[in-house]
Amino acid sequence: MRSAAQPPLALMQGAVKRRAQGESVFELAVPALHVGPGELVAVVGDSGCGKSTLLDMLALVMEPTRVERFEMQFDPETPATDVRALWASGAETRLAALRRDSLGYVLQTGGLLPFLSVADNIALPARVKGLPSPDRAAAELARRLGLDGCLRRMPDALSIGQRQRVAILRALLHGPRLVLADEPTAAVDKARAVAIFTDLQALARERGVAVVVVTHDVELIGAHADRTYGFRMEQVSEQETRSQCLEAA
Numbered sequence: 306m307r308s309a310a311q312p313p314l315a316l317m318q319g320a321v322k323r324r325a326q327g328e329s330v331f332e333l334a335v336p337a338l339h340v341g342p343g344e345l346v347a348v349v350g351d352s353g354c355g356k357s358t359l360l361d362m363l364a365l366v367m368e369p370t371r372v373e374r375f376e377m378q379f380d381p382e383t384p385a386t387d388v389r390a391l392w393a394s395g396a397e398t399r400l401a402a403l404r405r406d407s408l409g410y411v412l413q414t415g416g417l418l419p420f421l422s423v424a425d426n427i428a429l430p431a432r433v434k435g436l437p438s439p440d441r442a443a444a445e446l447a448r449r450l451g452l453d454g455c456l457r458r459m460p461d462a463l464s465i466g467q468r469q470r471v472a473i474l475r476a477l478l479h480g481p482r483l484v485l486a487d488e489p490t491a492a493v494d495k496a497r498a499v500a501i502f503t504d505l506q507a508l509a510r511e512r513g514v515a516v517v518v519v520t521h522d523v524e525l526i527g528a529h530a531d532r533t534y535g536f537r538m539e540q541v542s543e544q545e546t547r548s549q550c551l552e553a554a
């Protein structure tokens with residue numbers, strides 16, 4: 306768990322995202338959310354409450370409509386990066402560099418490239434970053450995630466659950482400081498889901514990585530999360546739904 310002296314790795318205060326589709330409007334409010342190095346934070350809620358919207362804002366791929374404070378501090382020795390200011394000034398290159406170097410995103414769909422082997426898929430983020438191919442680390446993580454023997458195969462020769470674990474492996478391998486996982490256990494059985502949450506928690510602890518997991522597995526994640534955020538939804542008119550993301554008691 307984060308010690309009192311350690312600043313949060315990601316901090317969001319007074320964030321609002323408004324999304325409109327035709328007549329209907331969805332508004333997500335995030336009064337205060339933070340995640341520290343070594344912490345695993347869970348985000349749980351019903352379908353359509355704004356979990357992916359929140360994750361996309363944390364992944365720096367979706368700009369908040371407005372936000373009072375949005376900072377990331379990947380190294381406690383250096384000043385925090387003012388993400389709010391980067392969005393406000395349209396600093397796309399800086400935002401892209403932060404995404405590439407410091408964030409790992411496990412997509413709900415896995416997002417593996419079908420024409421590359423599993424080994425080449427997982428080496429991709431490191432290559433983009435200009436780092437050598439992380440073969441040894443990949444083999445070790447593959448063993449931990451029960452993917453022995455899968456690295457030489459093509460993605461379509463893996464089960465959905467295996468593909469999901471490969472996506473986790475890929476998101477971790479280039480040494481991100483913040484890992485965002487959207488339903489990483491959606492296609493696996495309960496035993497494998499427990500193993501995945503246990504591994505994500507252990508990896509957070511060992512590497513001082515901050516992990517945010519969106520999940521429907523409320524009961525399973527409870528044993529692994531340092532904090533849980535839920536949502537309070539309100540239908541304010543026929544067209545407009547509002548949702549508030551709040552820390553669970």
Ligand SMILES: Nc1ncnc2c1ncn2[C@@H]1O[C@H](COP(=O)(O)OP(=O)(O)OP(=O)(O)O)[C@@H](O)[C@H]1O
Nearest residue numbers: 324325326331350351352353354355356357358359
């Ligand atoms: N491109 C879009 N434009 C406008 N509204 C959108 C868009 N995408 C999603 N929404 C709306 O935003 C709301 C939140 O969507 P989001 O995907 O964040 O929910 P979620 O909690 O992740 O749902 P699920 O669990 O089903 O994946 C939904 O009501 C959805 O209809």
